[in-house]
Amino acid sequence: MDHLLSVKNLEVAFFTKDGKVSAVNSISYTVDEGDTLGIVGESGCGKSVGAMALLRLLPTPPAKIMGGEVVLQGQDLLKLPQSQMHTIRGSKIAMIFQDPMTSLNPVMTVGKQISEAVRVNLGLGARECRDRTIEVLSNVGIPRAVDRLGDYPHQFSGGMRQRVMIAMAISCRPKLLIADEPTTSLDVTIQAQIVDLVRRLQQDLGMAVIWITHDLGVIARIAKRLNVMYAGKIIEYGPIKSVFAKPQHPYTMGLLGSLPRIDSNSDQELQFIEGAPPDMVRLPKGCSFAPRCKFRSERCLVEEPQLVGVGDDHMAACIRLPEIHAQ
Amino acid sequence: MINYTIRRFVGFAFTLILLSVFTFALTRLVPGTPWGNKAQIPLSDEQEAIFRARYGMDKPVTTQYLVWLRNAVMFDFGRPFTAPELSVMQLIFKSLPYSALVGGLAAIFSLMFGMLLGAVAAAKQNTWVDAAITSYSVFIGTIPSFVMAFLFVFIFAQKLRWLPAGGWGLDHHLIMPVLAYALPGTGGIARWTRQCLVEAMSSDYVRTAYAKGLRQAAVVSVHVLRNASIPLITSFLPIFPSMMTGSIFIEAVFGLPGLGKYFAQSASNRDYPLVLGITMFWAFLIMTTYFLTDILYGVIDPRVRITDEK
Amino acid sequence: MVVGVDKLGLSDTTENVEYATFWAGAWRRFRRNKLAVYGLGYVFAIFLIAIFAGLLAPYPYDKINPRFALEPPSLLHPFGTDALGRDLLSRIMFGARPMLMVGLLVNIASLVIGVPIGLVAGYAGGVLDWVVTRLIEMFSALPWYLVALFLVMVLNPSIENLIIALTVTAWVGPARLVRGMSFSVREQDYVEAARALGIPTFRIVVMHILPQIAPLLLWSFAAGIPASAMAEAGMSFLGMGVRPPEPSWGQMLAESGQYWQYWPHMFAFPAGMIVITVLAFQGMADGLREAMDVNTNV
Numbered sequence: 006m007d008h009l010l011s012v013k014n015l016e017v018a019f020f021t022k023d024g025k026v027s028a029v030n031s032i033s034y035t036v037d038e039g040d041t042l043g044i045v046g047e048s049g050c051g052k053s054v055g056a057m058a059l060l061r062l063l064p065t066p067p068a069k070i071m072g073g074e075v076v077l078q079g080q081d082l083l084k085l086p087q088s089q090m091h092t093i094r095g096s097k098i099a100m101i102f103q104d105p106m107t108s109l110n111p112v113m114t115v116g117k118q119i120s121e122a123v124r125v126n127l128g129l130g131a132r133e134c135r136d137r138t139i140e141v142l143s144n145v146g147i148p149r150a151v152d153r154l155g156d157y158p159h160q161f162s163g164g165m166r167q168r169v170m171i172a173m174a175i176s177c178r179p180k181l182l183i184a185d186e187p188t189t190s191l192d193v194t195i196q197a198q199i200v201d202l203v204r205r206l207q208q209d210l211g212m213a214v215i216w217i218t219h220d221l222g223v224i225a226r227i228a229k230r231l232n233v234m235y236a237g238k239i240i241e242y243g244p245i246k247s248v249f250a251k252p253q254h255p256y257t258m259g260l261l262g263s264l265p266r267i268d269s270n271s272d273q274e275l276q277f278i279e280g281a282p283p284d285m286v287r288l289p290k291g292c293s294f295a296p297r298c299k300f301r302s303e304r305c306l307v308e309e310p311q312l313v314g315v316g317d318d319h320m321a322a323c324i325r326l327p328e329i330h331a332q
Numbered sequence: 333m334i335n336y337t338i339r340r341f342v343g344f345a346f347t348l349i350l351l352s353v354f355t356f357a358l359t360r361l362v363p364g365t366p367w368g369n370k371a372q373i374p375l376s377d378e379q380e381a382i383f384r385a386r387y388g389m390d391k392p393v394t395t396q397y398l399v400w401l402r403n404a405v406m407f408d409f410g411r412p413f414t415a416p417e418l419s420v421m422q423l424i425f426k427s428l429p430y431s432a433l434v435g436g437l438a439a440i441f442s443l444m445f446g447m448l449l450g451a452v453a454a455a456k457q458n459t460w461v462d463a464a465i466t467s468y469s470v471f472i473g474t475i476p477s478f479v480m481a482f483l484f485v486f487i488f489a490q491k492l493r494w495l496p497a498g499g500w501g502l503d504h505h506l507i508m509p510v511l512a513y514a515l516p517g518t519g520g521i522a523r524w525t526r527q528c529l530v531e532a533m534s535s536d537y538v539r540t541a542y543a544k545g546l547r548q549a550a551v552v553s554v555h556v557l558r559n560a561s562i563p564l565i566t567s568f569l570p571i572f573p574s575m576m577t578g579s580i581f582i583e584a585v586f587g588l589p590g591l592g593k594y595f596a597q598s599a600s601n602r603d604y605p606l607v608l609g610i611t612m613f614w615a616f617l618i619m620t621t622y623f624l625t626d627i628l629y630g631v632i633d634p635r636v637r638i639t640d641e642k
Numbered sequence: 643m644v645v646g647v648d649k650l651g652l653s654d655t656t657e658n659v660e661y662a663t664f665w666a667g668a669w670r671r672f673r674r675n676k677l678a679v680y681g682l683g684y685v686f687a688i689f690l691i692a693i694f695a696g697l698l699a700p701y702p703y704d705k706i707n708p709r710f711a712l713e714p715p716s717l718l719h720p721f722g723t724d725a726l727g728r729d730l731l732s733r734i735m736f737g738a739r740p741m742l743m744v745g746l747l748v749n750i751a752s753l754v755i756g757v758p759i760g761l762v763a764g765y766a767g768g769v770l771d772w773v774v775t776r777l778i779e780m781f782s783a784l785p786w787y788l789v790a791l792f793l794v795m796v797l798n799p800s801i802e803n804l805i806i807a808l809t810v811t812a813w814v815g816p817a818r819l820v821r822g823m824s825f826s827v828r829e830q831d832y833v834e835a836a837r838a839l840g841i842p843t844f845r846i847v848v849m850h851i852l853p854q855i856a857p858l859l860l861w862s863f864a865a866g867i868p869a870s871a872m873a874e875a876g877m878s879f880l881g882m883g884v885r886p887p888e889p890s891w892g893q894m895l896a897e898s899g900q901y902w903q904y905w906p907h908m909f910a911f912p913a914g915m916i917v918i919t920v921l922a923f924q925g926m927a928d929g930l931r932e933a934m935d936v937n938t939n940v
Contacts, residue, residue: 062542064534066458088547095545102543107536110555112562112634121554122544157634173544343776350780358789361796470677470928474920476872478879479895479913482902490903577785581876595791602795611788618783 007079008035009213010059010181015073017051017058024286028054030237031073036181036213043228043245044217045260047282051237052217056183060098061090078180096126099174103186105166109158115142116154119173126177141172145202164195168202175206181213188223200226221264225249233257236283236293239312243319253321255298255329292323300329333637336630344623351619352404355612356397362604409609412594420609423594430500431583431590435576437506438514442575443568446518450525457530465526469519481512481585500589513575513582521571525564532560566629573621577614664934668857671933678929684922692738699732704887712905722907724897728887734911737889740801741919744874745867748808753863756813760820761847765828774821778814786811787876794882801884808873816862823855857934864927868920875916891916 017029029051036042044052057063059075059082075082082093094100102108110118119141120134129137135154142150145168158166167187174182184203188196204227207214218224224231224245231248233241233256241254252258259278280297283289289296295305304324312320323329403409409420418426453465475483488495488508495508532538533556541551583592591610598606630637672678691698707727715722721730763774786808793807827833828851836846877883878892886893894912902909 060543062539091542091545091547093545094543100543102536102540104536108540110537110541110559112559112632113555121546125547125550126545159635170540173540177545343772343779347776347779347783350776351783354780354784358792361793467677470924471921474868474872474924475917476875476920478876479916482895482909482913486902486906486909574785578787580787581879584880598791604792604795607788607792607795611784611792614785614788615780615783618785619779622779622783 008076009038009040009078010036011074011076012059013074013076015055015058015075016071017054017063018069018071019067020069021067021286026285027237027288028068028285029058032232032234032237032239034232034239034242036215038180039207039211039213041207041214041216041227041229043224043231044215044234045219045221045224045231046234047219049282049285050234052234053185055234056100056185056215056217059183060094060100061085061087062100091125095122095174095179096177097179098181098183099177099179100183100185101167101170101174101187103189105163105170105190106158108170109166111158114155114157115161115169116156119169119176122173123176137176138172141176142169144175144206145169145172146198147172163191164198167191167195167199171199171202171206175210175212178210179212181215182207183215183217185217186219187216189218189220196223197226203227221260233260236285236288238293238322240294240323241319241321242312243316247316247319251316251319253315253319253326253330254294254323255300256294257321300325333630336637337627340623340626340630344619347619348616351612351615352401353397355404355608355615356400358611359400359604359608360393404612407613409612410605412598412603412606412609420605421613423606424591424610424613427589427591427594430588431579431592432576434506434509434513434582434588434590435579436572437510438517438579439572439575441510442514442517442521443571445514446521447525447564449518449522450527451529453522453526454529454533462526465522469522471519473516473519475516476581477513477516478581478585480515481509481582484508484512485585500587509579509582509586509588512585513579517571517575521568524567528560528563529556532556535559562629562633565632566625569625569628570618570621573614573618577617664857668933668935671935672929675925675929675932677925678933681922681925681929684918685926688738688919688922689742691735692742695732695735695739699729699735701729701732703728703733703736703889705729705732712901712908714905714907721911722905724894724908725901730894730907730911733889733894734891734915737891737894737912737915738919740878740884740888740890741871741874741892741916743801744805744808745871745923747805748812748870748873749863749866751805751809752812752866753816753859755809756816756818757820757859759813760817761824761851763817764821764824765843765847765851767825767828771821774817778818778821781811781814782818784811786873790873790877791880791882794877799882799885804874804877804883808870808877812866812870815866816859819858819862820855823858824851827851827854861927861931861934864923864930868923868927871920871923872916 012035013033014031015029015033016027016031019026019028032051032055034042044056046052054063054068058068058070061070061082063070070083073083077093077097082090085093109115116135116138119138120131123129123134123137124131127137138154139150142153147153147165147168153161158169161169170187182203187203188199191199200223203214203216206212214227216224216227228245231242231245232239233248233254235256241248241252241257248257249261252261256278259276262276263278265275278297279299283293283296289306291304291306291308292298292301292310295301298305302325308324310322310324312322313326314320315326407421411419412423449465449468453462456462485508495504537559538551538555541555546554579588579590580592580595582588583590584595587593594603594606595610597603705728707723709727710719710723711725711727713719713723713727719729719731721734723729724733759774763771789811790804790807793810794803797803797806824847833846833850836850874883874890875892875895878890879896881893881896883893884890891912895909895916898905898908898912
């Protein structure tokens with residue numbers, strides 16, 4: 006079966022004044038047509054960097070893609086020269102970002118920004134671009150879209166701005182939408198609206214979605230499969246129901262355990278994971294999570310764990326799985 | 333937009349009034365009379381009384397202010413001691429074209445060269461080119477224009493004998509003054525240009541532009557340059573009046589027929605009317621430019637004018 | 643087998659985070675900038691020279707010796723002599739004084755005047771702020787050299803009067819910066835919290851706002867020095883600075899006017915000192931800006 010997107014052993018490093026940072030350490034995953042993949046992890050675990058690497062949006066003086074394959078419909082994107090990437094961006098893969106206020110050009114009207122995308126990717130004339138712009142703006146739920154074409158980003162509210170960004174992203178009907186923390190800076194109620202909007206658009210357009218967040222509540226609402234990342238590696242992945250119901254990796258267990266639940270007693274203490282994320286310049290030997298893991302053993306500090314299967318397409322990278330889950 | 337313009341204008345008018353009060357206060361600071369014992373031509377008491385009445389110095393302060401203000405509005409600042417056959421304004425207008433020409437040309441050169449350097453530095457960020465341009469910028473600004481002028485005369489006039497050491501002419505006589513005046517400013521302009529460009533280039537909306545599928549040329553011209561030009565234009569416009577009015581040191585060194593000649597003399601002659609007149613006139617010019625720049629800013633940056641209306 | 647923390651000696655594997663204070667971190671960054679460090683060293687040296695000029699200078703700066711007039715650099719006079727036979731090296735050493743004094747004092751005075759005005763305007767807002775902004779606008783439009791020239795003419799040329807004259811237009815710089823910053827700091831949550839707790843305004847300003855703007859002020863001070871120093875050179879060049887025979891580099895430049903074409907040393911040394919000194923201060927100010935990571939476009 007052919008996947009829409011197949012990422013194999015992607016490695017991204019940053020060369021900074023303080024040394025080499027291995028932001029993404031050989032990750033592999035696949036996305037099928039119409040699929041929804043969630044990527045969760047703490048800040049700095051490499052989830053955004055990994056996503057931006059797919060579209061080669063990383064600034065290449067400090068960043069460098071060290072190796073791997075990114076195959077989109079049979080074509081390895083990493084082998085494309087930078088000057089050709091514009092044929093993929095916007096038209097085949099689109100991306101939306103966290104802060105819609107800074108991600109939209111403040112001195113350009115919203116209508117023009119969307120029309121620009123349509124014109125560049127689909128080569129339509131001015132009138133058709135305008136029509137398409139109105140169409141997508143209405144589609145994402147902007148009322149009286151025609152009147153708002155000449156408005157500037159600062160004249161919209163936060164949630165509306167993100168809708169504008171989504172409109173811009175889907176205007177050319179991409180096969181894959183990458184959403185990098187699109188709801189993090191929004192109100193909870195608006196968050197739900199945006200998530201539902203993306204779900205509806207996904208169904209209507211047959212689009213695959215990669216949704217990146219650190220918010221487990223949001224991901225539960227939209228993702229079908231989940232990658233859990235830590236320190237630049239995917240330490241667990243699988244169908245979301247399986248990962249939520251039976252988390253395997255101690256980190257995942259810690260993440261889920263730290264969520265307050267509606268059905269818990271009010272005097273139960275919130276669990277948290279001790280310690281702090283590692284310094285990415287000096288990663289510890291062995292398992293990067295070991296220093297914070299309450300199940301660690303001496304072997305954990307030496308051996309790097311590989312992904313092992315624990316169920317139906319559900320894998321986790323930990324050498325102590327049998328002992329941890331011996332019940 | 334109208335609202336914005338009106339508010340700016342009110343501010344401008346108020347500042348002008350402040351300027352007039354300040355300048356008038358300065359006039360009151362002149363100690364004694366300009367024709368006292370230390371003057372070149374001592375006067376008898378009656379002659380002094382006549383002069384006092386003539387200059388209206390026998391009336392109360394507020395009246396004097398209003399009289400002065402009325403004159404100032406008509407740009408009448410009296411007569412300079414150094415050249416009493418002319419009024420201050422006549423003197424200014426006689427020499428203004430030369431100062432404006434030298435200053436204007438220097439401003440144009442400074443801006444063009446400085447912006448070019450800044451753009452190159454931004455394009456080649458973090459390479460040796462960038463570092464070299466930054467070092468140049470820091471260094472060039474530390475050389476006062478009159479030192480630069482001296483250096484130029486020494487190298488090009490004396491040693492190489494390529495250019496004349498002084499004098500006026502609409503030809504190669506202009507080269508050294510303009511260059512000496514323009515060069516120190518290029519450093520600051522280059523740095524500010526680089527900064528504005530880099531800020532625009534590393535912004536999120538540029539990332540979005542690439543993510544949309546735009547090519548580099550389109551991103552740079554439509555998004556980077558457009559956005560960077562807003563802070564650039566608004567900070568570079570005032571350079572013109574400020575350079576046109578500040579060429580005084582250069583003129584003194586090169587002997588150009590601008591105000592510089594009178595400026596240097598007015599120091600030793602205690603020519604208060606001239607200095608005050610120039611001060612007020614220059615300040616007025618510069619403030620007007622700031623005001624116009626503000627209006628322009630409102631036109632080109634929609635954030636400014638639209639928040640005002642809503 | 644799960645082992646406890648201490649038995650595994652885990653403190654070696656987890657990186658110890660350095661909790662440096664802001665100033666310690668800034669100093670480290672400052673040290674990385676070569677120009678800034680050399681600048682600092684030079685500034686230190688020139689201050690010492692200026693202060694101890696009386697002891698260091700080989701000759702008194704006003705010792706006239708017509709027999710040795712207009713001599714190029716020699717063993718006896720390492721920088722040569724001027725038109726009156728005065729030793730240039732000594733005059734250069736003493737000439738540092740006016741520039742440094744003006745540089746320091748004008749900026750200190752500007753801070754003393756400008757900071758409170760800026761703070762009040764920025765924090766209080768409203769009409770008061772509007773008026774202060776108009777005032778700042780007015781002073782910004784005035785050509786500083788004209789106002790300074792006028793005031794020195796009125797008060798008679800001397801170092802003290804020059805300092806006063808320059809301060810009259812210089813206070814605007816810090817005031818503008820401080821006003822801008824206190825405007826933004828005032829909106830911060832911790833200031834609102836302080837207000838809600840009933841902390842008196844004065845305390846809020848001094849204990850919460852000032853520390854936030856301190857780095858910006860330090861930079862403003864450091865960056866103002868080269869500007870004031872150049873102003874002193876320019877004014878002395880016009881004869882509106884120190885009274886002769888006390889030397890100032892700007893004044894020495896003017897004195898060299900008739901002679902420098904044949905005796906370039908009279909021009910080269912004062913000009914060189916001006917450029918190097920201003921450069922050193924500028925380098926320091928830039929280094930400070932980078933080290934403290936201040937945004938100077940407020």
